[in-house]
Amino acid sequence: MKIDMNKDFEKDFKSTIWKGLGGMELLSATVALLTAGAVAIAVWYFTRIPPNVCIYMGIPIMLPIAAMGFVKYQGASLWELVKNFRYFFKTSELPFEAEEHKEDLHVFTMASRRRKERR
Numbered sequence: 001m002k003i004d005m006n007k008d009f010e011k012d013f014k015s016t017i018w019k020g021l022g023g024m025e026l027l028s029a030t031v032a033l034l035t036a037g038a039v040a041i042a043v044w045y046f047t048r049i050p051p052n053v054c055i056y057m058g059i060p061i062m063l064p065i066a067a068m069g070f071v072k073y074q075g076a077s078l079w080e081l082v083k084n085f086r087y088f089f090k091t092s093e094l095p096f097e098a099e100e101h102k103e104d105l106h107v108f109t110m111a112s113r114r115r116k117e118r119r
Contacts, residue, residue: 024077028069036062 017026036058043054071078 025069028066032062032066032069035065 014022017023021029036055039058039061040051040054043049043057044051047054068078073081076084
């Protein structure tokens with residue numbers, strides 16, 4: 001019997017709530033399916049298109065919601081990646097104090113340079 005002990009238990013043996021899905025995955029799948037169903041019912045009610053065609057109209061709205069719970073990139077969920085990218089692009093300049101550049105020293109801010117130039 002061979003037992004590999006070098007596995008990360010948090011990553012390889014995730015806790016599941018229902019049918020192998022974790023909490024965030026189950027929540028996003030439920031919300032995505034309910035949203036797709038609501039869109040299909042609304043399209044059918046207002047346009048009287050056949051229901052099997054209306055279901056296809058809910059898929060483009062369902063996919064981003066489902067991706068929020070299922071997609072992971074380098075251990076971060078899609079929601080965390082969006083927050084990190086927004087923070088990265090908002091921090092335009094991270095200064096440090098150096099004697100040769102004292103006149104160029106700016107205070108760190110989350111505002112963009114365009115807003116500062118307008119003032």
